Amino acid sequence: xxxxxxxxxxxxxxxxxxxxxxxxxxxxxxxxxxxxxxxxxxxxxxxxxxxxxxxxxxxxxxxxxxxxxxxxxxxxxxxxxxxxxxxxxxxxxxxxxxxxxxxxxxxxxxxxxxxxxxxxxxxxxxxxxxxxxxxxxxxxxxxxxxxxxxxxxxxxxxxxxxxxxxxxxxxxxxxxxxxxxxxxxxxxxxxxxxxxxxxxxxxxxxxxxxxxxxxxxxxxxxxxxxxxxxxxxxxxxxxxxxxxxxxxxxxxxxxxxxxxxxxxxxxxxxxxxxxxxxxxxxxxxxxxxxxxxxxxxxxxxxxxxxxxxxxxxxxxxxxxxxxxxxxxxxxxxxxxxxxxxxxxxxxxxxxxxxxxxxxxxxxxxxxxxxxx
Numbered sequence: 359x360x361x362x363x364x365x366x367x368x369x370x371x372x373x374x375x376x377x378x379x380x381x382x383x384x385x386x387x388x389x390x391x392x393x394x395x396x397x398x399x400x401x402x403x404x405x406x407x408x409x410x411x412x413x414x415x416x417x418x419x420x421x422x423x424x425x426x427x428x429x430x431x432x433x434x435x436x437x438x439x440x441x442x443x444x445x446x447x448x449x450x451x452x453x454x455x456x457x458x459x460x461x462x463x464x465x466x467x468x469x470x471x472x473x474x475x476x477x478x479x480x481x482x483x484x485x486x487x488x489x490x491x492x493x494x495x496x497x498x499x500x501x502x503x504x505x506x507x508x509x510x511x512x513x514x515x516x517x518x519x520x521x522x523x524x525x526x527x528x529x530x531x532x533x534x535x536x537x538x539x540x541x542x543x544x545x546x547x548x549x550x551x552x553x554x555x556x557x558x559x560x561x562x563x564x565x566x567x568x569x570x571x572x573x574x575x576x577x578x579x580x581x582x583x584x585x586x587x588x589x590x591x592x593x594x595x596x597x598x599x600x601x602x603x604x605x606x607x608x609x610x611x612x613x614x615x616x617x618x619x620x621x622x623x624x625x626x627x628x629x630x631x632x633x634x635x636x637x638x639x640x641x642x643x644x645x646x647x648x649x650x651x652x653x654x655x656x657x658x659x660x661x662x663x664x665x666x667x668x669x670x671x672x673x674x675x676x677x678x679x680x681x682x683x684x685x686x687x688x689x690x691x692x693x694x695x696x697x698x699x700x701x702x703x704x705x706x707x708x709x710x711x712x713x714x715x716x717x718x719x720x721x722x723x724x725x726x727x728x729x730x
Contacts, residue, residue: 369409369571392563392576397498401460404497407575408439408458411562414569416441416456443490455489456557459496466501468525470494471518474554475526479536482545488553495557504556511552519546570654583705586644589636597639600720604635606727607681631682635716642713648705662702666714667723669695674715674724681727688715688724 399407409428416439417426425442438458444451457473459465474492481488494500500508507514518526522538530536538546566572593601608628609616622628646659673691678684692711697703718724 369406369413393559395576396559396563399497404458404460407497407566408495410569410571410575411566412439412456414571415565419565419568439495440489452490453487454491454493456493456495459494461496461498464498464501465494465496465504467504467507467517467521470500470504470507470554471521471525472529474518474551475522475536476530478546478549479526479530479542481549482542488549490553491555492553493555493557495562497559499559500556508554508556511550511554514554515546515549515551518551519543573653574655583644583648586641586709587647589640597636597720599722600635600639600716603681603719603726604632604716607685608632610681610727634712638709638713639716639720640713641707641709642717645702645705645710649702653701658701662697662700662706663714663717663721665697665700666692666695666711667718667721670715670718670724674718674726675728684728685715685726688718688726 396404396407412426412428417423420441422443423441424445427440427442428438439456441454441456442451443453455477459469459473461469473494477488477492480486507517519538527535527537536542566575605616608622608625608631611628611631612622612625614621616622619629619632622632645662646656649658650656670688670691674684674688676684676687678687689712692715693708695711697706715724719726
């Protein structure tokens, strides 16, 4: 059953994520309710949403799942997202099928009959077994008459058989009309169509809300930013690069070699610069933690550092009388740099701006002591 199937694709990032998260207060209007936003999704948006749901919920949260696969395109034999339960070859292994429809409106029985007919046909000729559950997943739900049929499996089967020629016969295989007769008819009559279910939009939203993608898609007020972490008593490995640059700056300041804090302990100006630099570095780390923990996108912080790097380029690469002067000029420029519209801008503090300069040094982008 693995033909034409592949591991579920990684969902792409949403455009306009900043606007979704910032919402009211920065000119983007009132937040849109998740159910309303889901109904407004384009086909591409809904596909991205479904992949997020498959990755974050079906694969990670649904009990007993061993594998999640998606259709391979043409020749998928009526399968969209396939969820396996049990190890390959196990006698009790079974699967669920999630048929994700991206239509502009609610889907009705015509669309549903064709999709159900495909699965019944390919199961009848041994391409795969019937799934234990067959779910329709849509962005606007299904019509009332289709829901009535799903709620009454016998009536669903009777109507499917009665309307096979209209909805199924020519929609299963290209250039071939699949007649409902012989072994196929016997198979359909014996099939248990109670497996057919509808994933209601509110239900899929609730499941999507259990993933790390949900806040980015639908927006959510961020809780108050927690205090920035205090610098640890000892220099960590993650700090080595910018700390080494500070040692070079301080070495110029005191006209003596600096390899450790003890080398400038008696110089109050240098000791204060070093202590403050570590405080601001970790203040920016607090912003990074906000992006990671509450937005599930640490990339927002990296993007912010990159924007500062671009804006400060001519400052940290410009002429300066000393490394300390270049650092001071860069920090002053960082305090004035405009990053309005960035998702982290409302949470940006002066200490963060200064700390970002040290992040630039830590990333090897800015260098304070340069040979002119």
